[in-house]
Amino acid sequence: MKLWLNGEIIEEADARISPFDHGFLYGMGAFETFRTYDGFPFLIADHLTRIHFAMGEMGIQSGLNATEVKQMVTQLREANGGADGYFRLNVSAGVRGVGLDPSPYTEPLVMLLQKPLTPPPAERHAQWLNLRRNTPETSIRLKSHHYFNNLAARKEVADAKTEGIFLTEDGVISEGLASNVYWVKNGTLYTPDLSTGMLEGITRKMVLALARAEGIPVKEGRFTPEETQGASEWFLSNSIQEIVPITLFEGQLFPEDGPVCSQLKSEYQKKTKLHIESVR
Structure with a gap:
């Protein structure tokens, strides 16, 4: 091209x-x-x-x-x-x-x-990465040419359907190889915060705004994998694939049509359509 x-x-x-x-x-x-x-x-x-x-x-x-x-x-x-x-x-x-x-x-x-463009996947799988998320070059991670941490970790993932999820050196959840990550537990939407060294995703910003507008409780912070036990939904977001549910994570099954993920997907798609109409 x-x-x-x-x-x-x-x-x-x-x-x-x-x-x-x-x-x-x-x-x-x-x-x-x-x-x-x-x-x-x-x-x-x-x-x-x-x-x-x-x-x-x-x-x-x-x-x-x-x-x-x-x-x-x-x-x-x-x-x-x-x-x-x-x-x-x-x-x-x-x-x-x-x-x-x-x-x-x-x-x-x-x-x-x-x-x-390829059609967004209906679902993804996920696994924890052994390679830890490196710390940003400065105080906030930039979307820069410094990408070897992601490429090196990608070698751990067997197939394109599976997203690797980074932990920090102290075992806190950070982000995916090319996505931000979320889970739902007792009706609350959880996602890592910027202190984990993740990239602050543009779609993540929209997802959290939509969740709050829909009255879904949101909690950003530093969470270990153990603290996600009991989660009822997992999903990912990025600007190309939008919002995608995780249906298999380290051998555990999760729904493709979980209520929170489905609601946010629907609201996100409404925003893309409104955007198209507003610029015509």
């Missing part, structure tokens, strides 16, 4: 990135993944807020705004045939010599990548 690279739409085979780009040399880059609904990137303002925070932490200067990104998405989507897609907006620090120069990056490399 074609990609958008610093203002041009080009073939993948023609894309070139300098070996002196600090996104390559030192991992100084941030990215966001999102999908489109009828051509519109859902929650793009929230994604841009998060990537701008990450760029600020790294000293990467870019004036990316929602209008510009929507135009990029439209142009790339049309160049690739017009279908909705999975998009990755990537901002790399740009070219600089070898060495740890802390001065701001003023000429970043901006890319927008697209790949075909």
Whole structure:
């Protein structure tokens, strides 16, 4: 498929990135993944807020705004045939010599990548990972090029249907390989908080807002696997797959249509439809 690279739409085979780009040399880059609904990137303002925070932490200067990104998405989507897609907006620090120069990056490399959407899975399985979640490079985890912890842990998972769930070094639940994680116990929705070193998911923010609006009690915090005993539902969320129930977790079965997960899925889908209507 074609990609958008610093203002041009080009073939993948023609894309070139300098070996002196600090996104390559030192991992100084941030990215966001999102999908489109009828051509519109859902929650793009929230994604841009998060990537701008990450760029600020790294000293990467870019004036990316929602209008510009929507135009990029439209142009790339049309160049690739017009279908909705999975998009990755990537901002790399740009070219600089070898060495740890802390001065701001003023000429970043901006890319927008697209790949075909696949239908969200009806269910997922899950397992605890042996490899522990590493601590963020700074006080808050950024969605950055530093992704080896996830890739190394992925080797523990036998199949794509199964999501690995990270624990911290002190045995507290953190997040999935590519998702945030939730469980329901005695009618309360539980999820790890930011102190666990997880990425604060854009979809997670929506899930918790929907839960509170629906009167579902929510508890964020630091929880061990033992404290989840007695959970009646488990589910995951991310921007591409939305909200997906976990039906098998370490040999234990859970419902595909649990009441809390089903209610939140329905409300989330209503939001995507309202978003589409509001921008037409």
